Amino acid sequence: MRIATALALSLAMPFAAFAAGSDDTEPPKPSATTTECAKGEVWDEKTAKCVKAEEQSLNDDQRFKAVRELAYAKRYPEALAMLDTMTEGETARVMTYRGFALRKSGHVEEGITAYEQAIATDPANILARSYYGQLLVEMNEPDLARMQLASIRSHGGSGTWAERSLAAAIETGVTYSY
Numbered sequence: 185m186r187i188a189t190a191l192a193l194s195l196a197m198p199f200a201a202f203a204a205g206s207d208d209t210e211p212p213k214p215s216a217t218t219t220e221c222a223k224g225e226v227w228d229e230k231t232a233k234c235v236k237a238e239e240q241s242l243n244d245d246q247r248f249k250a251v252r253e254l255a256y257a258k259r260y261p262e263a264l265a266m267l268d269t270m271t272e273g274e275t276a277r278v279m280t281y282r283g284f285a286l287r288k289s290g291h292v293e294e295g296i297t298a299y300e301q302a303i304a305t306d307p308a309n310i311l312a313r314s315y316y317g318q319l320l321v322e323m324n325e326p327d328l329a330r331m332q333l334a335s336i337r338s339h340g341g342s343g344t345w346a347e348r349s350l351a352a353a354i355e356t357g358v359t360y361s362y
Contacts, residue, residue: 255281288361321357
């Protein structure tokens with residue numbers, strides 16, 4: 185099991201800064217990407233139409249926005265496919281959402297690996313810590329989840345959705361699907 189790894193990651197040296205994208209932990213609002221575009225397409229605001237995810241005119245931030253929206257819409261295979269079109273590599277934000285989509289689509293061990301990579305890349309990634317902590321709650325490992333919660337707080341995440349959602353999951357045993 186990966187309990188020892190979870191312990192080591194929770195004790196990583198705190199940093200004051202939030203992880204890339206971690207200040208935007210509230211659910212995204214649906215856009216044309218999830219309401220109008222076909223599978224494998226993204227709404228391109230410049231052209232005001234749906235385009236293939238691989239379209240060169242899209243940048244990784246546009247693709248990432250689509251990943252978040254697809255993941256929150258519980259369209260996990262599409263979110264994973266969209267992540268595969270990103271060119272930035274295995275960054276903390278990519279691995280956080282890869283972990284989330286894998287976990288929610290039933291690939292728990294792969295999700296754990298992705299969360300651990302996201303946290304190793306950026307120990308201050310409070311969103312990855314929250315999602316990982318919620319997985320630990322689901323795995324009946326509340327003490328390890330509490331360690332992730334403590335790390336969120338030590339990295340400046342007090343009062344954020346990441347903190348509130350993990351604290352609620354620990355308290356109630358109910359985790360979030362977004």
